[in-house]
Amino acid sequence: MKVASTGQSFNFFSLLSGPLDAPRMSDSSEQHQPSAASQDGYVVVARRYRPKSFDELVGQDHVGRALVNAIETGRVGHAYLFTGARGVGKTSTARIFAKALNDPGGPTGNPDQETDVAQAIDAGEDVDVIEIDGASNRGIDEIRSLRANVGVRPSRSRYKIYIIDEVHMLTQAAFNALLKTLEEPPEHVKFIFCTTDPEKIPITVLSRCQRFDFAPVEVSKIVARLKEICAAEGTEADDTALELIARRAAGSMRDSQSLLEQLLSFSGDQLTAETVHQMLGTADDERLHALATAMAARDAASALSQLDAAVDEGVDAGRLAEQLLGYFRDLMAVTVGCESSMLRHTSAGLYDELSELGKRWGLQTVLAVVGLIDDTLVRIRHSVYARVLLESTLIQICHLPDLQSIADLAEAAKTLPEGARLSTTRSVAPETPGSLGAESKKKAPAVSPDSAAANSAPTPSTAANVPRIDDAHAASPPVSGNDGESSSRSEAPASVPAAAASAAATASPPVPAGSLSGKELWARALQDMDPMTSTLATSVEDVSIDESGQVVMTFPAKAGLAMGRCDKPVHRQEIVESLRRLTGRDHQVIIKASTKAVAEDKPVAKAPQKSRVQWMREVEANSLVQSCKEVFSAEVTKIDLPRNDAPRR
Incomplete structure (x- = not known):
């Protein structure tokens, strides 16, 4: 059987059966010459300096140690999954592992690189180590061919090893066809899957494999390996230039070697940082x-x-x-x-x-x-x-x-003492209700000229409105008077917003107790509440306000949602504040549900529905239908009615 070189196009699955009459690899150097070599014998740097043993792996010590220990302790699994970014050594590790398992002296962590088996695996020409490209052989037919030939024993080695690269490119049907074989393969078969995207592999396949994650190679390790290659190539390279190449490779050893080969062709025997920037355009x-x-x-x-x-x-x-x-x-x-x-x-x-x-x-x-x-x-x-x-x-x-x-200012504000922050925001608060009334009278004509309440003298109950005006003052800084001291009385209204000043100027005087009925007082309170609370409070069925200040709000049984919202502290407090602004006194609010029974809607009796037999009889009794039957010698076979008139079956 003639085996084509890996540089040519051929079907990998023609080798799956591993024919028993296949000739053994000869010992000639021509047979072991790398197939990637061109006619003049040149092999690219990335393949010429490819690692051939676990000791030569760069940046994947954890994977090499685990595989060597598995071989030495006899704990070799039947399926392995190597995941990681491009160029970090997944396929190279799979080949090294295959050499270690098929070494003529027995499975060993340090295989002999001079044997026919090792050199054939390095060249990609061993008949018992089948490398498959999952991107181009991704269908179910290829996997069926693999399953058909898995039972054939290897030609000369201990194991028949399948290395499937980019396994995530297989179709769902191909994965399903591989599941049973992957879980219970013959004793002489090992699977090694390599992928850059393990998320695309079904969980049923992942659970049947031992997974090894290959980490990106560190910059320092890439630089050390590039120095070895430059020394072997007889090229002088600056450390800065090699570091630039390593950083540009972003953890990929193969990418760094490809860049190095490109720069060696560009710069000759001397590699500098300026050359790297000029070549890479950085x-x-x-x-x-x-x-x-x-x-x-x-x-x-x-x-x-x-x-x-x-x-x-x-x-x-x-x-x-x-x-x-x-x-x-x-x-x-x-x-x-x-x-x-x-x-x-x-x-x-x-x-x-x-x-x-x-x-x-x-x-x-x-x-x-x-x-x-x-x-x-x-x-x-x-x-x-x-x-x-x-x-x-x-x-x-x-x-x-x-x-x-x-950000520093915001953080510093958080560390201020509570008292200092309060004194800063409340420095212009009015001292007495009388001073607040004077301020309102001074500023009222400028804000609301038509307001008659601005000219009226303040009453003692105006103190009920002081906290709300204080909130408007809290955002304004102190205003210095002519004597250099903070003027918190005569000049404070200048910093009050127009809306707050207008509200203070047009505030209605408290309603004398007993001058309004409970319903009239409640109607005025609804107008003074905020829109949300007012909307909820309008659902009440009955409101009673006695002389002691107790307010009983009775909600109908169907308004349970509105009653629950009004019982929230924010809405209950708004109701109390509205009544206080109108009467100048505090009220106790009691919210309860009505005890009246809710009249249940009686179901409307539906007319009895006609059966299909009754509809058929009525139709056949119709004179027009009877005439049609006589003229055309026809019979009634089906009745189509509107959906709402469909008869019972």
Whole structure:
């Protein structure tokens, strides 16, 4: 059987059966040459420096340790699920695990890399380790073929291992067809699934697998691995340049190696930070810091000049917005007190400058800037005017208010003693009802010229209105008189709002006790209440007010909701206050339900409904129907009636 190279297109499922007459892999070097090599023998960096053992895995020590312990203790499962972002080593770990299980010397955590089996697995050509692309082989027919060939024993190895990459791309029907085989496969079969989106995998499949989550690779570990590759390639690289590549890879080892290969082709034997920025179209940390400093100084013109210079040097506006978001993320981390090891997008050498800028700007303003840039990035992805959107965002940031100072003032106000806050808000409260009446008389003509009550002398019962006017005064600061002291009596009405002054000027005098009946007094009280309480109180069936000041409100049995609302403290207090303003005395309010029996609605007797047989007889007795039957030799087979006249069956 001839096995095609992985660089060519072929059907993986032609290898699923693992024919027993398949020839063994030869020991020739030509047989073990990587299939990804082109005609001149070149293999890309990401494949040439692919890890071949658990010790070479970068950033996934927890996964390697768990798999090695499972092999050494004999606790190897039948199905594994490797999840994580792209390029973090999922498929490489699956191949290493396959080599460890099929090592000729027995399952071992340190397989021999010189055996035919190991070299064939590294090249992707082993007949017992079947790698399947779940994106292109996602249908139920492919899974049925897999199930049909699972029972065939491996050709030369201990296990037949299926590695399905991007398994989340399989259809629901394909997953359902795989469930039984996945739960109870033959002893010689192992499944290893790799995916970047485990949320799309059915829970029935997840529960049958041992799951390992691959974490993003740390920047320091990526830099260390890139140094090894550069040394092997005979290239000198600055640490700053490798750090830029590692940060740009965002935790993906494969992406960092692909970027390194691209830069090696561009720069030759010397790799510098300037080369990286020039090739990737990004801005350096100094330019980002200068741009942030200009925005902190509220200098919009300088910020736009910095942006223009960066664009002229080849920096993409959308990429610059992404870099700014990362820069302000690090600025946010420094502002809250994180160490330099927490910086993810800027170099550690800028820690002091970031700390100073964070103190100058304030945490609240930095958080607002992060939100603005994030919204801009969303809009940039749906627009062709990235530069215009970024420029408008920079101008908005330059004109942001000092949010940190506002937050500090609000926090300081919370820490003031209660007495100090009361003295500040109540410094202009009137001292006596008489002084309040004088103030009302002075300001009444300016507010309500036509009010006759403004010219009337105040009565002692006017004191009942004092608390409500105090609330209007509470929001106004003290007014200094000519003698330098706080004038809380003669000048206080100047700070009273017009509505409150008008209410004080036109306030009706109290009603003398006994001058009005209970119903008349209640009608006037309803007009004085706030709209919500008045609406609820109008549902009363009877109101009685005796001479002792007791008010009994009787609600009908059907108005239970209104009675319950009126019994709430806020509405009950409003009723008491309304009566106090009218009578100048306090009242005790009693709310109860009526004891009258509610007349129940008698059901209306419905006319007896005709049956289908009765309707049929009446129709057949109709003279017109009888004539139709005689002329056409017909018979009545069905009667269609309106829905409300449908007969009983």
